[in-house]
Amino acid sequence: MAVTMNDVARAAGVSLKTVSNVLNNYEFIRPATRQKVLDAIAELGYEANLTARSLRSGKSRMLGLVVSDLSVPYYAELASKLMTAAAARDYRVVVEQSAATRTSELTALQGSLSQLTDGLLFTPLVLDADAVAAARRGTKPLVMLGEHIDDPRFDQVTMKNVGAAKAMTAHLLAGGRRRIAVIGASPGDRAGSPGLRLTGYREALAEAGLDFDPALIVPAEWRRDGGASAVARLLKGGQPFDAVFGLNDALALGAMHELLLRGVRVPEGAAVAGFDDIDEARFSSPSLTTVAPGMNEIAERSVQLLIDRIEGSEKAAFGVHVEAEFELRIRASAPAGGVSQLPQTGTSTASAAEGKVDP
Template identity: 45%
Template structure:
């Protein structure tokens, strides 16, 4: 039988209100009274009915995380961290996949599921700022990735320009001079690709190296197959690089496979770097040098911002930049240790 607050109150000899105060962490409860209530809770194995509590507050206790693709390891790892961060706020996470489809992202952003959720964490891929502004909803929202609107949503991201500068400068410091870039995208919405290309270009300029357009290879998607195809195209064109900056780790893993198939050695012939620090890169052969965003911190900040927005009345939008760090590994010949 599921025990109620009333049962705990009777066993502890206090009022239902006092039990509620203890359960909800109210500090102004006498220590001896708190001890009796906690003893009664333990004896009865009482567990608060979160659903009922949320209904009384007009809440579901559920938030949504909408990402483009769950089979991209970065988003899968991020989702894991969001679930953990949400649990600390007694929130359940509904995971949604948009496939980067503009209509699906528009539906999510417009609050199409607002009868099911209290708030939304959205990583848009296809929508521009005007799309999101036109989809304005009363559902509290936090945006991940690049800033695509100046509306009432909070925003969390890494500094992609600085991150791309860091990995490109790392290759320059190793003596690499023909540094390619894989993952360029030229659509209006491809903000991440544009910023990483800008950081790559700025690092070349700072090193006194000319940007060679033959070394910049587009990729409409950022999967392993796209990285392999881009690297094969680069080699077939005769534009032999001595290093390549891939705009995410899955592109880099595909590029390394294509280099292996072509009889080229990583890093001896071509050094390779990626972005995101996915787990696969720590166990590839060679292990992958990468930019590591603090995914756990990104998830924590996003959930904390959303929880604060749920508790407040229309707070101003907030911007948070999450730190990143360069992790040198075997794919540039600079592993810090023999272990991933």
């Protein structure tokens, strides 16, 4: 059916192996021979059979990506950028959804995804470091994304959670906010994305000489509805607050939705800040102040690191850890400047506040 190397070899009057050598840029081939082969390839429209190549060579030039749910905007944007980064290096990305369950995270690490690909980009949500290490014994390269696991055994690309959360909290404090509710963590969290971001929050409070109030820390599923119901609980609890820091944008957007619904103005009644800078954050009403965690850098670095491992050019015996740089995106939901400077009347997205929006 399809054109094979054999057909090309016959057409060019050389051996099959010479065609292979041309395709693999083998050094010692006379220019004339190379040209004959290339002409035959062009004439017949030959394309290498990737499956056969993969069987023989043991490499597929495919990377696996494991995320819990591709419809979550953060993961969708990450996947998109990872695919672009991989494509630029002539690799393809195959995505698998783990639904954040233990069994499917394990299947992703050990099952057919792992077999089909040359290495994995893995966003663990439930497995711990030992479970991953056990599951991956003697298998292909693995780069961890996110911070659920932080272990020197693994290569890892992450964001500056503590620093970014601290900077965002400092921004809210600089705006005159004194009772900043945090949505998406438990007061005792120290590790993982919730714990690290909460740590940054605590550090900023401490530097400002403010006490940490556990009553302001509201656990929630990291989804829009989680943010909404957390705000509902917060309001019902009667704790006063003047700002809400959603530990990701979905939480923050859900929280903002609920605040507005209940007549709390944003940012006049309560400022709202998020984390991730998903595209949606620029276009919410009011637009969302958030942390841009350097997703481009994360995508580029993690793909590069994984490919370096696959191709053997990264030789570090220990896990390489990369932290991407972050930036604050100050928008209308928590503008710069003190509370007193905010307009006390007008619609919720008054132009004085919106004027601070970044481009």
